[in-house]
Amino acid sequence: xxxxxxxxxxxxxxxxxxxxxxxxxxxxxxxxxxxxxxxxxxxxxxxxxxxxxxxxxxxxxxxxxxxxxxxxxxxxxxxxxxxxxxxxxxxxxxxxxxxxxxxxxxxxxxxxxxxxxxxxxxxxxxxxxxxxxxxxxxxxxxxxxxxxxxxxxxxxxxxxxxxxxxxxxxxxxxxxxxxxxxxxxxxxxxxxxxxxxxxxxxxxxxxxxxxxxxxxxxxxxxxxxxxxxxxxxxxxxxxxxxxxxxxxxxxxxxxxxxxxxxxxxxxxxxxxxxxxxxxxxxxxxxxxxxxxxxxxxxxxxxxxxxxxxxxxxxxxxxxxxxxx
Amino acid sequence: xxxxxxxxxxxxxxxxxxxxxxxxxxxxxxxxxxxxxxxxxxxxxxxxxxxxxxxxxxxxxxxxxxxxxxxxxxxxxxxxxxxxxxxxxxxxxxxxxxxxxxxxxxxxxxxxxxxxxxxxxxxxxxxxxxxxxxxxxxxxxxxxxxxxxxxxxxxxxxxxxxxxxxxxxxxxxxxxxxxxxxxxxxxxxxxxxxxxxxxxxxxxxxxxxxxxxxxxxxxxxxxxxxxxxxxxxxxxxxxxxxxxxxxxxxxxxxxxxxxxxxxxxxxxxxxxxxxxxxxxxxxxxxxxxxxxxxxxxxxxxxxxxxxxxxxxxxxxxxxxxxxxxxxxxxxxxxxxxxxxxxxxxxxxxxxxxxxxxxxxxxxxxxxxx
Numbered sequence: 001x002x003x004x005x006x007x008x009x010x011x012x013x014x015x016x017x018x019x020x021x022x023x024x025x026x027x028x029x030x031x032x033x034x035x036x037x038x039x040x041x042x043x044x045x046x047x048x049x050x051x052x053x054x055x056x057x058x059x060x061x062x063x064x065x066x067x068x069x070x071x072x073x074x075x076x077x078x079x080x081x082x083x084x085x086x087x088x089x090x091x092x093x094x095x096x097x098x099x100x101x102x103x104x105x106x107x108x109x110x111x112x113x114x115x116x117x118x119x120x121x122x123x124x125x126x127x128x129x130x131x132x133x134x135x136x137x138x139x140x141x142x143x144x145x146x147x148x149x150x151x152x153x154x155x156x157x158x159x160x161x162x163x164x165x166x167x168x169x170x171x172x173x174x175x176x177x178x179x180x181x182x183x184x185x186x187x188x189x190x191x192x193x194x195x196x197x198x199x200x201x202x203x204x205x206x207x208x209x210x211x212x213x214x215x216x217x218x219x220x221x222x223x224x225x226x227x228x229x230x231x232x233x234x235x236x237x238x239x240x241x242x243x244x245x246x247x248x249x250x251x252x253x254x255x256x257x258x259x260x261x262x263x264x265x266x267x268x269x270x271x272x273x274x275x276x277x278x279x280x281x282x283x284x285x286x287x288x289x290x291x292x293x294x295x296x297x298x299x300x301x302x303x304x305x306x307x308x309x310x311x312x313x314x315x316x317x318x319x320x321x322x323x324x
Numbered sequence: 325x326x327x328x329x330x331x332x333x334x335x336x337x338x339x340x341x342x343x344x345x346x347x348x349x350x351x352x353x354x355x356x357x358x359x360x361x362x363x364x365x366x367x368x369x370x371x372x373x374x375x376x377x378x379x380x381x382x383x384x385x386x387x388x389x390x391x392x393x394x395x396x397x398x399x400x401x402x403x404x405x406x407x408x409x410x411x412x413x414x415x416x417x418x419x420x421x422x423x424x425x426x427x428x429x430x431x432x433x434x435x436x437x438x439x440x441x442x443x444x445x446x447x448x449x450x451x452x453x454x455x456x457x458x459x460x461x462x463x464x465x466x467x468x469x470x471x472x473x474x475x476x477x478x479x480x481x482x483x484x485x486x487x488x489x490x491x492x493x494x495x496x497x498x499x500x501x502x503x504x505x506x507x508x509x510x511x512x513x514x515x516x517x518x519x520x521x522x523x524x525x526x527x528x529x530x531x532x533x534x535x536x537x538x539x540x541x542x543x544x545x546x547x548x549x550x551x552x553x554x555x556x557x558x559x560x561x562x563x564x565x566x567x568x569x570x571x572x573x574x575x576x577x578x579x580x581x582x583x584x585x586x587x588x589x590x591x592x593x594x595x596x597x598x599x600x601x602x603x604x605x606x607x608x609x610x611x612x613x614x615x616x617x618x619x620x621x622x623x624x625x626x627x628x629x630x631x632x633x634x635x636x637x638x639x640x641x642x643x644x645x646x647x648x649x650x651x652x653x654x655x656x657x658x659x660x661x662x663x664x665x666x667x668x669x670x671x672x673x674x675x676x677x678x679x680x681x682x683x684x685x686x687x688x689x690x691x692x693x
Contacts, residue, residue, distance in 0.1 A: 025470070051470050057508060062459055062501035069409075069463025072442065073471070089497070096453050097460070104437040105449055107662040142663055165665035193668065240670035 001184050007177040009151035010040045013158035014078065018048050021076060024162055027054040027063055028080030028116075037082055038118060038177050060090035067113045068097050076112045078162060083174075084119040085128030091136075098167045099142030110165045114158070118174035119147075120211045120261045121308055124301045131298055132210075132262035137169045138239035138271075145239040146192060147171035149213035151181035153196075153236065156189035164192065171238075173211035195242040197249065201231030204255040204318050207246060207272060209235040212259045212309060219314040230318065238268050246272070247279050254285035255321040259309050264292040286324035289317045331581050332561055333551040337609045339617025341556075347564060349556040353623040359555050360615045361633050362396045366416040367612060368637035369425045372644045373415075373432070377590040381648050382432045386413045390553070390585030393611030394518045396420060397558025398486065398580070401566055405473075406484045409448040409461040413518075414488050421447040425640070426647030435651050454489075455496035458515065461487035462502045465511035465569075474512045475572030482570035485513045486562070492523025494539070495531045503543040503577070512569035514562065515540075515577045518552060520584035525597040540577035552582030553611040583609070657682075 004012070018024045026041055026048075032055035035042030045053035056063050060081060067077035081087045087094075094115065101109045121130030138145045144166050148154040154172070161168040190196055198213065199220050208216040213234045220230035231249050235241065250256050256276055258269035273288035291309045299307045334349050335341055351359075370388050377385040388395060395416030402408060408417050418428055423440050430439040431450055438449035451457040465485040468474055473483045493499050494517060506513045519536055521528050532539075540547025550561045558580055565576035583606040587594050619625040660675035661667070 057501070057504050059501045059504065061498055062462075062505050065456065065459025065498055065501070066463030066466060066505055069460040069465070070467045071463075072448075072460065073464050073467025075467050075470070092453060093456065093459065093498070097456055101449070102665055103659075103662050105442065105662075106436060106439065107665070108441045108443065109449075110665040112665075144664070144668075240668040 001182050003180050004151050004155075004183045005178050005180050006148070006151040006154050006173070007038055007040050009155040009183055010158050010172065011042055011044070013155045014041065014044060015047075017078075017159050017162040018044065018052065021162075023074055024076045024078060025052045025054060025070065026078045026080070027056050027067065029056055029058055029063075029082050031055060031080050036080060038174065040116075040172070040177075041080065060086055061093050064090040064093035064098060064113075064115065068093065068101065068111065071111050071113055072109060076162060078114045078116060081115060081117045083129045084117055084131040084133055087117055087133060094137070094143070094169075095140050099140045102166070103142055111167045112162075112165050113167045114161045114170050115167065116170045116172060118177075119171045120173055120175060121298060121304050122175035122211065124304070126301070127298065130301070130304065132260065132293065134169075134171055134238055135262055135267045138268060143167050143169055143239060144193065144237070145169045145171070146237045147173070147210035148236070149173060149176070149208075149210055149234050151179070152183045153234075155183055155185070157192055157236070160189065160192035171210055175211055176214060179214070193237040193240055193242055195233055195235045195237065195245050197231065197245055198234045199230065199232040201229040201253070203229045203253060204257060204321055205231045205233065205246065205249040205253045206257045206259060206314065206318070207233050207235055208259040209238060209268075210260075212261060215309065215311060216259055216314055219311045219318070222311060223315060223318060228318065228322065235268075235272075241272065241275070243272065243275055243279070246276065250276055250280045251283045254283050255324075256284075256288045257291060257314065257317045257321055258288065259291045259314055261293055261308055263295050264290045265295045267292055286321045289321050291317045331549040331551045332557045333554050334556040334560060335554045335614055335618060337553070337614050339614045339621060341618070341622070344557070347557065347560040349560045350563070351559070353619070356556070356615065357619055357623065357625060357629065359396055359400055359559070360612070360619060361636070362400070362416070362419060363392045363555060363612045363615060364633050365637050365640055366392050366396060366419050368641050369415055369419065369428070369644060372641040373429060374586075374590060376429070376645065376648050377432070382429060382590075383434045384589050384591055385432050386589045387586035388413050388415050390583050390606065390611065391518055391520055392416050393555035394552040394558050394580035394582050397555040398516050398562040398578070401559050401562035402484070402486065403479070403566075405446065405480065406486065406566060407446045407448070407461070407464055408486045408488065409457040409464070410450055410488050411454075411457070411490060411493070412450040412452050413490075414450075417488060418447060421445050423447055425644050429644070429648045430651060433648060433651055435654055455493035455499040458487040458489055458493070458499045458502035459505070461485045461513050462506045462511050465506065465513040466509055468512055469509070474570060483512065484566035484569040485511075486516050486566065487513060488516050488518065490523065491517065491519040491521065491528050491531055491536060492526065493517075494536055503540070503575075506575040507544045510572070510574040512572070513575050514565045514569055515575060516562065516580065517577065518580045518582055520582050522584050522588070522594070522598065524588040524592060525594075535579065537577055537579035545575045545577065547577035547579065549579045549581055552580030553609045553614070555611060555615060
């Protein structure tokens with residue numbers, strides 16, 4: 001057992017994958033000598049060489065498009081998109097090529113590509129550095145989309161994503177990069193495409209992923225002081241969704257709040273709410289409520305704390321759910 | 325009509341061999357005869373496919389009429405280990421890579437989205453999003469470098485990659501990014517641009533103000549223009565460029581100057597945007613006629629040689645027609661199976677749910693098989 005930051009856990013996970021499989025290559029802007037702007041790839045180029053840790057041209061479509069060719073040649077590229085808002089130049093390659101080539105080829109061309117994207121706000125950044133584009137990828141057949149929320153999960157999930165023969169959009173909660181957690185490297189990890197109950201409760205089920213998991217855990221602690229018992233589930237996988245543990249929880253609590261930074265309109269929460277309604281209709285005591293970003297572009301950073309869902313907004317939704 | 329360009333030409337439209345200071349065709353008359361066979365058969369594949377579309381057996385077809393020499397000449401220069409990444413019009417390259425012409429039709433008939441195995445044939449899937457495959461080619465070439473399959477001097481190991489694309493694609497960001505990546509990583513890739521003068525209705529002057537091959541110098545690698553209707557010249561320049569790539573000397577841009585004799589696809593009507601006089605002008609440069617003239621006049625091939633190829637093309641056309649018409653529609657439940665290499669429970673449940681829904685019809689009518 002060791003205590004480790006989320007960024008370092010990713011670094012260790014990447015290292016383990018690279019040691020275990022010579023076909024794993026890391027590519028992206030500034031991932032080599034600099035070690036990435038968040039230092040997630042720190043030291044990897046020094047140890048694995050410039051052929052396996054590739055400082056690329058500033059060309060996101062190029063990063064993903066060449067990863068397709070590398071995958072066809074038998075490699076397992078791990079692509080870093082430097083910030084969420086920079087992924088859109090690669091959108092065509094991700095959606096039309098990476099996501100569809102296995103299907104288009106009748107299963108002959110697996111695309112074992114990981115697309116790492118630091119996502120979400122809360123770091124005081126300028127525009128295009130704080131976005132949450134996960135729904136756009138979850139909406140695309142052929143991709144798997146996961147989000148880690150803590151160091152221990154990050155360590156295992158990145159290795160599992162790299163080992164997966166399908167393309168995985170791997171979302172990293174950038175404002176949690178420096179937060180520490182205990183990591184037991186001997187423990188058997190949960191499957192990549194699984195959700196996880198991270199706090200037991202009896203009154204309301206709160207669903208989150210990525211950076212909002214911590215926010216929701218803090219909300220649950222605060223609520224407990226007022227006598228409300230919140231169960232928190234970390235969704236972890238956004239496509240496919242793993243909702244059986246959610247349904248089991250909702251059948252006990254009858255009340256659900258879904259929380260994410262991304263805009264509420266047509267977001268992950270909308271899909272989750274629809275499925276809960278289909279599966280748990282008679283167990284529900286209140287409509288599924290959503291807490292998330294407003295339908296605006298991400299705001300200037302001086303007011304981002306007001307935009308981002310926080311403890312109070314989560315508890316407000318919990319109260320509204322309980323009021324039904 | 326663009327000005328007549330300076331380009332590498334080794335066989336004139338009249339069928340006369342000419343010298344070029346830098347490039348020479350290194351094959352003999354027997355090889356020219358075999359390339360002529362490829363040209364004729366490829367044109368016949370195209371003619372038959374167009375007819376099948378007109379008769380409703382294909383949803384659409386993208387004709388390569390007029391571009392046979394660019395494709396056969398370049399593809400015949402490839403070694404078996406060389407990988408070609410096509411657009412959706414590279415029927416001649418597919419032929420040279422050993423793809424059954426019947427297999428080309430399934431995409432256009434709408435029964436699948438590519439029926440050959442790219443990893444076994446070293447021929448990528450047809451790519452409809454313009455220019456996307458140039459990045460795939462560059463990435464594949466970077467993999468070749470990492471495999472140590474460049475510059476070893478072993479002819480069976482060293483590998484070149486060829487990215488095919490058209491004049492319209494040169495305006496795409498992906499193509500320009502591919503040029504940059506191939507250049508800075510010195511990747512063993514040849515960019516083979518068939519400038520057929522038209523991107524559906526848009527003429528070449530809507531894509532560029534300079535000859536396309538000259539763009540290469542800005543990216544830091546050689547570019548050249550070849551007579552795209554001259555199969556010997558296309559072979560010679562591609563052989564040189566792929567050899568250069570295999571040796572580790574990096575990318576080359578080849579602009580094959582040619583003409584799309586037909587419509588963009590069977591859905592297009594070129595009479596709305598170009599003059600019939602242009603077509604007549606280019607007919608005089610036909611890529612097949614000049615080889616026919618050479619073989620007749622200088623290689624001493626008699627009429628029975630040509631008659632045999634015509635007979636062979638009739639057999640091929642018949643086989644294509646029968647193969648096309650015999651293609652069964654896929655079963656809808658199959659679409660769930662190949663989305664992922666590792667199937668998800670979510671999608672398997674959707675498949676099972678739809679199967680159960682379909683079964684309700686079977687129960688009612690017995691019609692669904």
